[in-house]
Amino acid sequence: MLARPRRSVLYMPGSNAKALAKAATLPADAFILDLEDSVAPDAKEIARAQVIEAVKGDFGGREIVIRVNGPHTPWGTDDLIAAAAAGPDAILLPKVDGPGEIMLAARVMRENGAPERTRIWAMMETPNAILNAGQIAAVSADPASRLAVMVMGLNDLAKETRAKLTPGRPTMLAWLANCIVAARAHEIDVIDGVYNDIKDLDGFRAECRQGREMGLDGKTLIHPSQIDICNDAFAPSAAEVDGARAIIDAFALPENAGKGVIQLNGKMVELLHADMARRTLAIAEAIEAMSKVAA
Template sequence: MIARPRRSVLYMPGSNSKALAKASTLPADALILDLEDSVAPDAKEAARGQVIEAAKGDFGGREVVIRVNGSHTPWGPDDLIAAAAAGPDAILLPKVDGPGAIMLAARVLREHGAPDRTRLWAMMETPNAILNAGSIAAVAADPASRLAVLVMGLNDLAKETRARLTPGRPTMTAWLANCLVAARAHGVDIIDGVYNDIKNLDGFRAECEQGRDMGLDGKTLIHPGQIDICNEVFAPTETEVGNARAIIDAFALPENAGKGVISLNGRMVELLHAEMARRTLAIADAIAALSRSAA
């Protein structure tokens, strides 16, 4: 099983050269080099040049993602062409309203030399994105779409819907769950939105735990000080890894060959638990490999 950890996904302002230079030293699983929200209009073109150059660097195995401006903006089309040519691990598309936006972007990537490994990520941050989550995620069935990840944009959703972002996110959990089910139905990862109060680490931890318990793969971050907590919460615990190994070892015993259900330490264990255990070990192994390559 191939797994890629995306516990912590840190936004890095594309106009901040010092932040970009520091990016390769941070222990985030993925870095989003941002050309959109964090960059002022008069700095967009300069930021594009900085980000394209930065994306060519060595990030020690971390996933490198370029977030472009929307196709409806003056900078979006040129951003996408430049990002395609730079060949990062992924390009993050903002304001995705439906599956057509994914397929149009994928065509631009093909036409402008993006390597096959460059994936597309989609921001889920508009009412139409929530309404169309299933059809957006479904395009992942077509390899030409390159779609790999959905990213929640709850600040934009709050703005567009006038719903308030309050502790526990009661106004947002239905939308998170809707996108989560769409992602799981079509085999793509899904990353939680940012937590705005960077000094409230207890609140941040609670929101990470909420996202993890809902089934999300990780969380987008706006400050390096959030990385360690996020990595801890979204990683399998030692107990979970130990239990996963025990389940796989038990199903491998000759006396359990061909069985769909076995008893392990007084508990009923099914093949579905073995599948979950394999993913737990794959993620744990991938985290360990990333730590080694980033050291």
């Protein structure tokens, strides 16, 4: 089973050359080199040039994503064309409302030389995105769509819906769950939104734990100080890895051949638990391999 860790996904402002240069030294699983919200209008073109140059660097096997401006802005089309030609691991589309925007961006990428490995990530940050989450995720079944990941944008959702973003996120849980179910139905990843209070590490840790328990694959970050906590929260624990190995080993025993249900340590274990165990091991092994490359 192939698995790519996306525990910690750090936004890096494209206009900040020092931050871009520092990215390769940070232990995040992925970096979003941002041309959108974190870049002032008068710095958009400079940021684009810096990001396109930064993509050429060595990030130790971590995933590199360019977030472009939307097609409704003066910079969106040029951003998408330049990002496609640069060939990052993925291009993050902001404010996606429906599946048509995914397919249109994929066509522009194809026409402008994007390598086949360059995927599309979609920001889920508008009311229409939440309403259309299933349709958006479903286009991943078409290889031409390139869709691989949905990214939650809860700050924008709070703005658009007037809902309060409070500790525990009670106003957002239904929207998060809707996107998680859509992603799982169509076998793509879904990444949690950012935590705004950089100094509140306990609150951040609690929100990471909540996201992991809900089934999210990782979390977007706004500061390097959040990386280690996030990596720990979304990584399989040693106990989970040991438990996964025990399940796989048990099903491999001759006496359990062909069985759909077995008993292990006094508990009923089904084949679905073996599938979950294989993914747990795949993620743990991928994390270990990536840490060796980065070192």
